[in-house]
Amino acid sequence: MLFHKGLSVYLVMSCIILVLSGCGVNDSQASDNQEPKVNPETNLEPPQLTVKLGGESLKAKRGVYSWSEGGAGIEASSEDPINILKSSDPHPVNQETVIKLDFESEPDDYEVKIWHDPGLIERVLDFDLSLQQGEVVYEVLAHWPQGKASYAFKVLVE
Structure with missing residues (x-):
């Protein structure tokens, strides 16, 4: 019974880890969600x-x-x-x-x-x-x- 209970805990924890790791954002997704790079030299005013x-x-x-x-x-x-x-x-x-x-x-x-x-x-x-x-x-x-x-x-x- 102790072996069965330990296996159950192991399986539950493994499933939780797999689910949580699947919810992460990979590097390509992270770069898609970032704000566009803005040139600090950009003047956001129309001409005089x-x-x-x-x-x-x-x-x-x-x-x-x-x-x-x-x-x-x-x-x-x-x-x-x-x-x-x-x-x-x-x-x-x-x-x-x-x-x-x-x-x-x-x-x-x-x-x-x-x-x-x-x-x-x-x-x-x-x-x-x-x-x-x-x-x-x-x-x-x-x-x-x-x-x-x-x-x-x-x-x-x-």
């Missing part, structure tokens, strides 16, 4: 936008963006362009001023909107200031292979 207003320049304020590069990504939210620029003074221009966009890295494409107020947004094809008067808030939404970003700037058309 400088707005050229005739002979002058101003940095556009970056709003909401989504960006991924080097195995990492980020989603950043912000207020709407009117609120982003609430404490900024508008840049004075006249109706003949030519507006050009100078991206740190040229996007694949972009679109331009005028924010009249948070509920009234107008999509425009260009920066035709001859049609504007007073304070104008522009939003530029740019697209790259790495993601997209929104920028805002404010002018005062005199």
